[in-house]
Amino acid sequence: MFGGGGGGGLNPRKMQQMMKQMGIDVDELDAEEVIIRKSDGEELVFQNPDITVMDARGQQTYQVVGDPESREGTAGAVEDADESDDAGSSGDSEIPDSDVEIVAQRTGATEDDAREALEEADGDLAAAVERLE
Incomplete structure (x- = not known):
């Protein structure tokens, strides 16, 4: 799309200039941890990730880069509560x-x-x- 090869032909500064011209602001976000809770109860935990926030006309997109650790999350407890909801409890x-x-x-x-x-x-x-x- 940009210079062929998936954008690999542009340097990052040029790419950032082009994005700014299109109304897309790019910032870095400093975070210690990011947790993604999946519907199956598994959690992906990113320690000290690199996070890029792109704002395109009010719509924010977050890109998280890092190596996540997988662990069993608390979603299992929520699933148990959902099952009890079916039985009529609050x-x-x-x-x-x-x-x-x-x-x-x-x-x-x-x-x-x-x-x-x-x-x-x-x-x-x-x-x-x-x-x-």
């Missing part, structure tokens, strides 16, 4: 108690009703309040 692990309290106080609803409204609204406080008002 989804305490999904909706923070503080959010439930906020919705209950704002609407005068019971905490159970507030939790149910939050679950139906996928945790969106404003939507839950709107449902109960």
Whole structure:
């Protein structure tokens, strides 16, 4: 695309100038650790990664470069809670108690009703309040 060979023919400074002309800002982000939690419960942990943030007209893209360590994450506990949801228990692990309290106080609803409204609204406080008002 740029000079053939996948952009390998351009030096980084020239590439950055071209991106700036296209309205793309590129910055480095200093971070100690990045954790990616996968849906299967596995976590990829990057220690001291190199992170590049590209902002193209308000849309930010993060590039994480490093060697991740794989470990079993906390998603297994969430999956267990999801299974218990199917059995009809409340989804305490999904909706923070503080959010439930906020919705209950704002609407005068019971905490159970507030939790149910939050679950139906996928945790969106404003939507839950709107449902109960």
